[in-house]
Amino acid sequence: MKVYTTLQALEADLTVSRGCSVALGFFDGVHLGHQAVIRAAATDAAENGRSAAVFTFQLPLSSTMKGGRLQDEAEKHRVMESLGVEHYMEPPFEDVCGLSPEEFVDQILHRGFKARAVFCGDNFTFGKKAAGNVEMLRQLCAPLGIRVQVVPMTQYQGAPVSSTRIRAALAAGDIPAVNAMLGRPYRIGFAVRHGKGLGRTLGFPTINQIYPEGFAQPKYGIYITRVKVNGQWYAGATGFGTRPTVNTTGEGATCETFIPDFSGQLYGEEPELEFYEYIAPSQKFDTLEELTACVNGAAAKAKEYFARHPMDE
Ligand SMILES: Cc1cc2nc3c(=O)[nH]c(=O)nc-3n(C[C@H](O)[C@H](O)[C@H](O)COP(=O)(O)O)c2cc1C
Ligand SMILES: Nc1ncnc2c1ncn2[C@@H]1O[C@H](COP(=O)(O)OP(=O)(O)OP(=O)(O)O)[C@@H](O)[C@H]1O
Known part of the structure; x- marks a missing residue:
């Protein structure tokens, strides 16, 4: 082209x-x-x-x-x-x-x-x-x-597909509607940035991708996703939002993904991240144990999801 x-x-x-x-x-x-x-x-x-x-x-x-x-x-x-x-x-x-x-x-x-x-x-x-x-x-x-x-x-669903309608569905966390109207999964490919390294110490390292200014954002919350690393898709659990449990300095939203079946270095890379389902809103937990349990629960749901919907290309 x-x-x-x-x-x-x-x-x-x-x-x-x-x-x-x-x-x-x-x-x-x-x-x-x-x-x-x-x-x-x-x-x-x-x-x-x-x-x-x-x-x-x-x-x-x-x-x-x-x-x-x-x-x-x-x-x-x-x-x-x-x-x-x-x-x-x-x-x-x-x-x-x-x-x-x-x-x-x-x-x-x-x-x-x-x-x-x-x-x-x-x-x-x-x-x-x-x-x-x-x-x-x-x-x-x-x-x-x-x-x-x-x-x-x-x-x-009885009304014309439009970019405006897809943005509204994304902001509402209605990923099945977003994906149906796009005709493919909604995806981002932003560079992986360094986080605080806290996830790694808690047993769930995450890749942190920041939405550049001017991009439509999904609703804050927890999602089933998949990530392409070295040509292979992996199930992912993504938290998109301001991380209320650990945010002490008023930082903006980040998109953080735990890839349970992958370990390795992805800083600076631009892995494709595809969204499939919204699971739950983010919460301000009282303890890091509760946060860890939440992330592990989301990861288990993501793996179950892809066991039911085998990944293709
Ligand atoms: C699947 C998933 C769900 C998350 N849910 C929440 C949440 O409900 N509340 C919250 O404060 N942070 C949530 N987070 C963000 C974590 O607080 C964050 O990933 C963790 O502090 C590690 O940050 P770091 O990459 O800067 O080390 C979630 C992260 C993931 C991967
Ligand atoms: N649902 C649709 N079916 C067929 N053609 C469409 C549809 N939506 C938009 N188009 C056409 O596609 C082209 C690009 O449209 P445009 O970029 O304005 O998209 P849009 O979805 O209508 O965007 P927005 O919601 O931002 O107005 C135009 O020719 C437009 O008429």
Whole structure:
């Protein structure tokens, strides 16, 4: 998959000259609805001898326009590529937010991608102040011979899937709903940082991953997870929150995972951590023995869970 951050780079690539079938949107999380839009573009490209393309944009993590991020850029690129995307354009938001709907269609779709067909959902908006909608897209594309295909909204439990809804389910700890709407397990891959080393002395060493500013966070509590280490998945028990039992200095939330069947050094690595179920809220325990029993109980539940749901790739 070729990634472009400027219109000039896209225009300079001769391989787009056979014309593109282009999926349009921000696509945070690349959820089931997004996948339907992107697959429609990829199928159209394959059937008509064109290139499969995505137009999106980059938003700084500090931007609140779209809410907390569900995945990082590297993960987004991996999923896009797995869906067959060949040309992926993601200019910074400030480079495109001032374009009128007419300029967007002419400069980006027509001249940049040499688009022959574009794909989006019912709720797609574009151009300065999101002034363009699907109807306007059709009107502007028709004279240029660009077909507009609106993909029916993918539903989950009677309502459309959206990134906003997935963020809300994550904040509520409803991981089965999050995973169902994403079409794969929710995962993070943040670097492992040093903790206080207390877990190790209590018999449960943990990997500590810190959510960067700007990412959507799960509800505070205890989760069944799995972790990929050296290419192998292990059951994990994760505590996400402010660790009220041991937090004496008002530190922020950490994501701490005990991997009962693994021992080794993971500092600085970026292991994938996948979430499966919320088990219980975090508590402020009176003793470290109670905290240890809680962590060991969660680890036993995680192992039982994966005994019932064998791990695949
Ligand atoms: C499965 C799991 C559940 C946890 N639950 C709680 C909890 O309920 N209350 C709490 O204060 N800390 C909880 N923690 C965080 C521990 O307090 C923390 O991992 C421990 O103090 C070790 O920290 P360290 O990595 O800085 O050594 C939990 C950690 C894990 C792995
Ligand atoms: N459930 C869905 N089914 C089909 N297409 C969808 C669905 N949700 C979004 N789309 C389309 O996918 C593209 C990307 O949408 P967008 O990034 O705005 O996602 P979203 O889930 O609607 O996000 P948010 O909740 O943050 O508004 C757009 O073309 C949009 O119309």
